[in-house]
Amino acid sequence: MRAVEILMIVSIVMQVGAMIIAMLLVNKTKYMALWIFCIISLALLCLERYFQLKEFAGHDVSDVVFAWVGIVVSLSFSICVLCARFLVDHVDYVSLQRRILENRLLTAVLRTEERQRARFSRELHDGLGPLLSSAKMSLSALQRADLSTKDREMLQNSSAVIDEAIRSLREISNNLSPHVLNNFGLARGIKNFVDRVGVVQQTSIDFSTTLGAQRYDSNIEVIIYRVVCELINNSLKHAECSEIRVSLREESGLLVLDYRDNGKGFLPRDVEEQGMGLSNIRSRVSSLRGKFSLQSRPGEGMSVRVKVSVSGSDIALYSGSGVYDSEIAESENEKRRKRRNGRKKS
Numbered sequence: 001m002r003a004v005e006i007l008m009i010v011s012i013v014m015q016v017g018a019m020i021i022a023m024l025l026v027n028k029t030k031y032m033a034l035w036i037f038c039i040i041s042l043a044l045l046c047l048e049r050y051f052q053l054k055e056f057a058g059h060d061v062s063d064v065v066f067a068w069v070g071i072v073v074s075l076s077f078s079i080c081v082l083c084a085r086f087l088v089d090h091v092d093y094v095s096l097q098r099r100i101l102e103n104r105l106l107t108a109v110l111r112t113e114e115r116q117r118a119r120f121s122r123e124l125h126d127g128l129g130p131l132l133s134s135a136k137m138s139l140s141a142l143q144r145a146d147l148s149t150k151d152r153e154m155l156q157n158s159s160a161v162i163d164e165a166i167r168s169l170r171e172i173s174n175n176l177s178p179h180v181l182n183n184f185g186l187a188r189g190i191k192n193f194v195d196r197v198g199v200v201q202q203t204s205i206d207f208s209t210t211l212g213a214q215r216y217d218s219n220i221e222v223i224i225y226r227v228v229c230e231l232i233n234n235s236l237k238h239a240e241c242s243e244i245r246v247s248l249r250e251e252s253g254l255l256v257l258d259y260r261d262n263g264k265g266f267l268p269r270d271v272e273e274q275g276m277g278l279s280n281i282r283s284r285v286s287s288l289r290g291k292f293s294l295q296s297r298p299g300e301g302m303s304v305r306v307k308v309s310v311s312g313s314d315i316a317l318y319s320g321s322g323v324y325d326s327e328i329a330e331s332e333n334e335k336r337r338k339r340r341n342g343r344k345k346s
Helices: 003-024 032-056 063-142 149-176 179-184 186-200 218-239 268-274 278-287 326-345
Strands: 204-209 243-251 254-261 291-296 302-309 316-318 323-325
Touching: 003 032, 032 063, 063 149, 063 218, 063 278, 149 179, 179 186, 179 218, 186 204, 186 218, 186 243, 218 243, 218 254, 218 278, 218 302, 268 291, 278 291
Parallel strands: 204 243
Antiparallel strands: 243 254, 254 302, 291 302, 316 323
């Protein structure tokens, strides 16, 4: 037996194996026609190899038979390629819909979290706050009584403890749901946070903005505020920086946040694997369909840019590997709709 005959037999065996695999995949995907035409093509190729083996064995095979087998194989493979294209389009469409669904779920989770924060804040402020104020008033009334030096000292200590409890309550309530942000807007809320942090930290924090008293969607304001707070807290905790610069502006319908510190820097991939809240920040920005970019190297500090549409329209959708451009996504959706409509008409 010649080498070419051995190779033909091996080819037939491999094609039969491929046919069996294709048969197992027929019911696994939406486009069954793809695998059916693959089976037909492989079966015809096996037949063609069989005829070639017969020719090597000295049997005559009509050229017309070879021609028809070749034509049918070509048509079958052409149809396979078209079906494969539809399958790839379908996979892309499903992947895009999954990312959109994940984004909506994330938005719902974050909004629920903010609603719970606001509820806890109100309950603390409206429930525990008046009780502490009443206790403070009662102690103030006792101070007018004729008390011994020891009792007066205990009364002053108790009053100081209640004052500290009231301050802590206000701080906790404000952290849960910042009242300045809710009442006066994003720029004022961030400025208030920066001022409060600057009082107790040695780090210089510079906040500049071109925003005035503009108000935006409450979801946008809360998330941008949380992002700024998270970035500042990360820098103060981990970066060992002496200076932080925060800039917030609106341009061409976008809110643009620029953040920079002069800390020790890091490798973004390593830090995101360890946490530090960067994944939480990315998730928050993604819930607004915005863009988040971060640059940092060891010894060179960190810079962050966040862009969010003030109208709530898509800027980008995030996937595991990077940013998915929503305009491209919309274009691809439109193409798929046209192709589906064309198939229905045919």
